[in-house]
Amino acid sequence: xxxxxxxxxxxxxxxxxxxxxxxxxxxxxxxxxxxxxxxxxxxxxxxxxxxxxxxxxxxxxxxxxxxxxxxxxxxxxxxxxxxxxxxxxxxxxxxxxxxxxxxxxxxxxxxxxxxxxxxxxxxxxxxxxxxxxxxxxxxxxxxxxxxxxxxxxxxxxxxx
Amino acid sequence: xxxxxxxxxxxxxxxxxxxxxxxxxxxxxxxxxxxxxxxxxxxxxxxxxxxxxxxxxxxxxxxxxxxxxxxxxxxxxxxxxxxxxxxxxxxxxxxxxxxxxxxxxxxxxxxxxxxxxxxxxxxxxxxxxxxxxxxxxxxxxxxxxxxxxxxxxxxxxxxxxxxxxxxxxxxxxxxxxxxxxxxxxxx
Numbered sequence: 001x002x003x004x005x006x007x008x009x010x011x012x013x014x015x016x017x018x019x020x021x022x023x024x025x026x027x028x029x030x031x032x033x034x035x036x037x038x039x040x041x042x043x044x045x046x047x048x049x050x051x052x053x054x055x056x057x058x059x060x061x062x063x064x065x066x067x068x069x070x071x072x073x074x075x076x077x078x079x080x081x082x083x084x085x086x087x088x089x090x091x092x093x094x095x096x097x098x099x100x101x102x103x104x105x106x107x108x109x110x111x112x113x114x115x116x117x118x119x120x121x122x123x124x125x126x127x128x129x130x131x132x133x134x135x136x137x138x139x140x141x142x143x144x145x146x147x148x149x150x151x152x153x154x155x156x157x158x159x160x
Numbered sequence: 161x162x163x164x165x166x167x168x169x170x171x172x173x174x175x176x177x178x179x180x181x182x183x184x185x186x187x188x189x190x191x192x193x194x195x196x197x198x199x200x201x202x203x204x205x206x207x208x209x210x211x212x213x214x215x216x217x218x219x220x221x222x223x224x225x226x227x228x229x230x231x232x233x234x235x236x237x238x239x240x241x242x243x244x245x246x247x248x249x250x251x252x253x254x255x256x257x258x259x260x261x262x263x264x265x266x267x268x269x270x271x272x273x274x275x276x277x278x279x280x281x282x283x284x285x286x287x288x289x290x291x292x293x294x295x296x297x298x299x300x301x302x303x304x305x306x307x308x309x310x311x312x313x314x315x316x317x318x319x320x321x322x323x324x325x326x327x328x329x330x331x332x333x334x335x336x337x338x339x340x341x342x343x344x345x346x347x
Binding site: 037 | 247256286295297315339
């Protein structure tokens with residue numbers, strides 16, 4: 001359970017996790033993976049909390065604790081090293097240029113996974129409608145994603 | 161030169177933990193709400209770091225691998241109490257969320273065959289797709305500024321969606337290619 005290279009935001013890890021857990025090891029289905037993202041989003045704290053959820057599903061309390069350690073250990077080590085050499089790092093042409101390449105690449109990766117998950121989640125007009133209106137709400141207003149997810153759950157209870 | 165340290169002041173690990181526990185517990189909805197919280201608690205209330213130090217920590221958190229908000233916490237924790245401080249900020253930030261996630265996981269596994277829950281989850285799954293798309297939209301607006309960036313994201317999309325390459329390899333390659341493409345120009 002290693003997911004080290006989540007550069008530039010918690011969402012970067014989604015393509016990595018999807019690939020590892022769903023496609024490679026078949027530990028989760030796409031639907032279960034979507035549920036995990038939702039849990040990560042409605043719980044307080046960073047999205048990475050979803051790793052605890054996945055860990056628990058796989059092997060109980062031990063699994064979730066292990067998942068949390070594996071998630072944060074690389075961050076702790078690397079960030080600490082970086083802080084100690086802060087100014088060298090900040091000025092580094094190598095780091096800055098690399099990030100310019102990585103950031104747009106991540107957008108492409110995320111898009112690919114979103115489409116894959118959409119195939120699982122959007123089965124009829126209602127689910128498609130929920131996805132579209134959720135997207136529009138989040139893009140055009142400053143609404144907290146937590147409310148969108150809870151709202152979608154309520155709609156689902158009535159209509160699906 | 162090193163990152164400026166202010167270890168001289170007396171701040172206990174317990175206090176750091178409690179403040180970050182508070183941040184982790186009440187900041188719903190991801191990075192942006194957390195940042196406002198951070199700023200209020202650390203700069204205005206406790207005066208552990210200055211506004212400039214805070215901004216620098218945030219920038220650093222975004223430049224390092226791992227969730228940015230956690231890394232920002234690590235920076236601040238490290239400045240206050242070295243490695244122990246950094247560790248304590250992580251513990252504080254993720255404690256509540258992890259606990260709730262585990263409780264939800266237990267509940268989820270016990271009731272997953274329930275018909276009502278199934279339809280709730282269907283609705284939520286659809287919303288998560290919308291949420292992901294909105295994140296992609298916002299990220300694209302922030303990062304894709306020229307045709308080179310468009311090429312980068314298209315290439316990685318094709319690499320993952322069609323050729324099923326390893327995402328880690330794609331990210332590493334994009335970093336290397338970024339160095340080649342943008343490295344010379346930025347001098």
